Amino acid sequence: MGDVTAEPTHGAALRSDGARRELTSFVGRRQAVARLGAELRRSRLVTITGPGGVGKTRTALTVARAARADFPDGVRVVELASITVDTQVAPAVATAVGVADQSNRDAVDRVIDHLAGATALLVLDNCEHLLDVTVRVVLRLLEALPQLRILATSREPLGIRGEQVHLLAPLAVPDEADAAGSGPLDHVPAVRLLIDRARTVLPDFDVTSENREAVIELCRKLDGLPLAIELAAVRLRSLSVSQVVERLDRRFHLLGGDHHRGGESRHRSLRALIDWSHDLCTPDERLLWARLAVFPAPVDLETVEGVCGFGDLDADQLLQALDGLVGKSVVVTERDGERLRYRQFVTLREYGAELLVASGEADLLHRRHRDHFTRRAATCVQRWCGPHQAADLARLREDHPNLLAALAWSADVPGEAAAGARLASLLRYHWIAGGFLTYGRRWLERLIDRLDPGQPEHGEALWAVAWVALIQGDRGVARSYLQECAEIAQALGDRAMQGHAAHWRALLNLFEGDLAGAIGLYERAIAVHRSVGDVPMELTAAFQLAMAQVYADRPREALRTCSGVIEHAQAHGERWNRAYAHWVAAISHLHLDDLAEAREAIAAAMAIERDFRDGLCTAWCVEVSSWVASASGKTEDAAILAAVADAVWRRIGTSLQAFGPHALAEGRRHASRIADVLGEEHAAAVRAEYAQIDVADAVRLGLALMDRRSATAARPPAPQLVAAAPSRLTSREREIARLIAQGMSNRAIAGQLTISPRTVDGHVERILRKLDFSSRSQVASWVASSMSSAAT
Numbered sequence: 001m002g003d004v005t006a007e008p009t010h011g012a013a014l015r016s017d018g019a020r021r022e023l024t025s026f027v028g029r030r031q032a033v034a035r036l037g038a039e040l041r042r043s044r045l046v047t048i049t050g051p052g053g054v055g056k057t058r059t060a061l062t063v064a065r066a067a068r069a070d071f072p073d074g075v076r077v078v079e080l081a082s083i084t085v086d087t088q089v090a091p092a093v094a095t096a097v098g099v100a101d102q103s104n105r106d107a108v109d110r111v112i113d114h115l116a117g118a119t120a121l122l123v124l125d126n127c128e129h130l131l132d133v134t135v136r137v138v139l140r141l142l143e144a145l146p147q148l149r150i151l152a153t154s155r156e157p158l159g160i161r162g163e164q165v166h167l168l169a170p171l172a173v174p175d176e177a178d179a180a181g182s183g184p185l186d187h188v189p190a191v192r193l194l195i196d197r198a199r200t201v202l203p204d205f206d207v208t209s210e211n212r213e214a215v216i217e218l219c220r221k222l223d224g225l226p227l228a229i230e231l232a233a234v235r236l237r238s239l240s241v242s243q244v245v246e247r248l249d250r251r252f253h254l255l256g257g258d259h260h261r262g263g264e265s266r267h268r269s270l271r272a273l274i275d276w277s278h279d280l281c282t283p284d285e286r287l288l289w290a291r292l293a294v295f296p297a298p299v300d301l302e303t304v305e306g307v308c309g310f311g312d313l314d315a316d317q318l319l320q321a322l323d324g325l326v327g328k329s330v331v332v333t334e335r336d337g338e339r340l341r342y343r344q345f346v347t348l349r350e351y352g353a354e355l356l357v358a359s360g361e362a363d364l365l366h367r368r369h370r371d372h373f374t375r376r377a378a379t380c381v382q383r384w385c386g387p388h389q390a391a392d393l394a395r396l397r398e399d400h401p402n403l404l405a406a407l408a409w410s411a412d413v414p415g416e417a418a419a420g421a422r423l424a425s426l427l428r429y430h431w432i433a434g435g436f437l438t439y440g441r442r443w444l445e446r447l448i449d450r451l452d453p454g455q456p457e458h459g460e461a462l463w464a465v466a467w468v469a470l471i472q473g474d475r476g477v478a479r480s481y482l483q484e485c486a487e488i489a490q491a492l493g494d495r496a497m498q499g500h501a502a503h504w505r506a507l508l509n510l511f512e513g514d515l516a517g518a519i520g521l522y523e524r525a526i527a528v529h530r531s532v533g534d535v536p537m538e539l540t541a542a543f544q545l546a547m548a549q550v551y552a553d554r555p556r557e558a559l560r561t562c563s564g565v566i567e568h569a570q571a572h573g574e575r576w577n578r579a580y581a582h583w584v585a586a587i588s589h590l591h592l593d594d595l596a597e598a599r600e601a602i603a604a605a606m607a608i609e610r611d612f613r614d615g616l617c618t619a620w621c622v623e624v625s626s627w628v629a630s631a632s633g634k635t636e637d638a639a640i641l642a643a644v645a646d647a648v649w650r651r652i653g654t655s656l657q658a659f660g661p662h663a664l665a666e667g668r669r670h671a672s673r674i675a676d677v678l679g680e681e682h683a684a685a686v687r688a689e690y691a692q693i694d695v696a697d698a699v700r701l702g703l704a705l706m707d708r709r710s711a712t713a714a715r716p717p718a719p720q721l722v723a724a725a726p727s728r729l730t731s732r733e734r735e736i737a738r739l740i741a742q743g744m745s746n747r748a749i750a751g752q753l754t755i756s757p758r759t760v761d762g763h764v765e766r767i768l769r770k771l772d773f774s775s776r777s778q779v780a781s782w783v784a785s786s787m788s789s790a791a792t
Contacts, residue, residue, distance in 0.1 A: 043164035050168035053227030073118035082296030100615030103653030104472035170224030197233035293352030297401035298341035336756035370406035377426035387573035417450035459488035473658035499528030539577040579608035741783035
């Protein structure tokens with residue numbers, strides 16, 4: 001599953017492969033971490049509670065890292081801070097654990113299937129604003145998955161029976177003995193943190209006889225709250241400790257009678273310190289602080305400039321203000337090579353949100369935010385038929401929390417639904433190819449309900465949501481959407497929309513077994529797509545046409561159609577449609593009994609899938625690989641591939657049945673042949689062995705088996721076992737080990753996997769440690785030995 005030091009964030013404020021790597025040290029929580037580790041071993045649900053700024057998130061991530069050895073199937077972190085709608089919680093969990101979003105099944109059910117039998121840890125961070133729905137999700141997961149443990153952070157307990165609540169206290173501050181003595185104070189956690197953070201702005205900072213009393217007073221007045229100490233430490237760049245304390249004294253005195261900001265002194269002290277930090281900002285910094293609150297998750301500089309750079313904050317002023325906020329620790333940076341993304345701690349973003357509302361700019365900023373991501377989605381669509389597909393999908397995955405926030409605001413604010421529907425429709429490839437079908441369908445349907453009948457945006461949203469529904473197997477729903485879309489297209493005289501209505505009605509016909517009707521509609525849709533210059537949709541309709549042709553017993557015609565798609569796609573550097581065309585070509589060759597060509601075609605499709613990891617295409621490719629192996633007399637290989645395909649179908653929450661009677665009949669025919677030759681008991685044992693395989697390993701194993709020449713070669717064990725079970729390598733670590741064996745540098749691996757070089761460095765360190773190796777060459781030799789064992 002992965003670990004908590006893996007990639008940059010993907011998806012709705014969550015870590016698909018783990019959490020961010022912190023750039024600052026973790027101070028003063030050794031006993032708390034040890035105690036939490038013990039509590040996690042005793043209890044299946046541990047909730048870290050405490051006030052804002054006390055360090056719940058940082059402590060939870062540290063505990064999760066320390067506990068990795070106890071969870072061989074991995075640790076996953078779901079960051080809920082940016083989730084704004086209850087219905088997003090379960091899909092966020094599904095995305096975090098790596099469940100493909102390619103069916104209409106309940107997200108929690110998909111997570112349960114995915115984690116069945118797994119010994120894993122799920123970290124749910126910042127639950128307090130979504131407590132009721134989080135409780136429902138947690139209860140279902142704990143009931144269905146006896147080996148799952150959950151570590152949650154919240155400002156209040158979840159209130160579930162069996163929950164171990166851990167109230168995280170602020171850091172210990174100097175006591176009376178410390179104050180009365182003259183010895184060092186760096187053993188006191190609050191002081192240690194102050195020293196550590198102060199040295200980032202004042203490298204020579206230390207506790208001296210002159211500032212000792214002020215250091216003690218400062219830590220006490222800040223109640224040992226880590227966030228408050230970090231903010232105060234920044235002030236030491238320009239003030240002495242005594243000057244900081246003096247200014248805090250003034251503010252705390254003014255706040256002494258204020259009962260509207262929370263009753264506990266530590267709440268007032270944190271608020272007072274944030275107020276003071278705000279007072280010390282320049283006018284431009286204050287303005288940017290408020291505007292940045294519109295972003296629920298990290299964003300790049302282009303987005304900050306595009307959304308926040310207007311009016312009194314032009315481009316030069318914005319950069320200077322952003323630099324100032326970073327220097328004051330109001331904004332923190334996340335580096336990925338030369339790329340930077342900017343984020344705020346939750347408490348500081350909440351404060352900024354209050355400022356934004358007070359400024360009267362909230363709706364303007366939300367509109368600019370939505371329109372910025374609409375332009376980004378439009379760029380993805382405009383250049384989809386080209387070499388940027390994988391990069392555009394990766395960027396949209398990073399933007400996922402912001403995309404959902406933009407859609408939520410558009411759905412909730414009167415008059416904004418049409419623009420929101422346009423964004424949701426333009427995100428078609430994010431939903432389909434990026435693996436977020438449930439999100440796409442939910443937001444498209446929610447926005448459709450708010451649109452006036454007959455609007456162009458209504459028609460666009462209808463065909464987009466019909467596409468999603470068809471992949472999820474909801475044909476009846478798709479039929480009604482497409483009928484309404486066709487009526488709107490006719491009324492508007494919208495040629496492009498008419499092409500889409502025909503296109504997706506053709507797919508409906510194909511899935512219902514009406515091959516003649518599908519072929520006629522596809523031919524019409526392709527002509528329309530071509531006439532309006534929509535090359536990506538022309539290619540998509542064409543490979544689907546080939547699918548209809550092959551099952552209409554016209555395999556040679558299907559091959560000509562596929563060749564046209566592949567040639568056209570290659571000319572543009574396009575790969576997503578090309579992979580599907582290779583897959584259909586493999587079925588066509590199989591129907592012509594040209595097994596060598598079928599193997600070559602399916603291998604070409606799977607080679608592309610190593611980069612795209614489209615769960616649907618992977619499932620289809622492995623399924624057809626099984627058919628080819630079965631037809632070739634390699635029944636053992638066919639059984640393995642069928643088992644792998646079954647596992648991937650389950651992971652994405654669908655099956656062959658969703659794709660019509662012809663494909664289903666062919667699949668059943670080969671399954672019956674496998675059972676007849678091997679016996680049902682043997683076939684069932686193979687399915688059990690490969691039941692937990694993931695998408696990446698499915699592609700690798702499929703390619704390895706398709707490349708085998710001997711029909712009697714020994715059956716390779718599941719990839720999880722090939723990689724030396726005692727080493728406990730994660731799926732991601734096995735993948736990186738194989739790339740090391742190919743001679744790739746860490747930076748090259750980072751580019752290949754679209755992750756940061758720093759993340760790769762961490763994985764390589766863990767691979768060496770787990771395998772007890774000291775060099776990359778040893779890793780390469782180990783991989784070669786493992787792969788050799790798998791292929792013999």
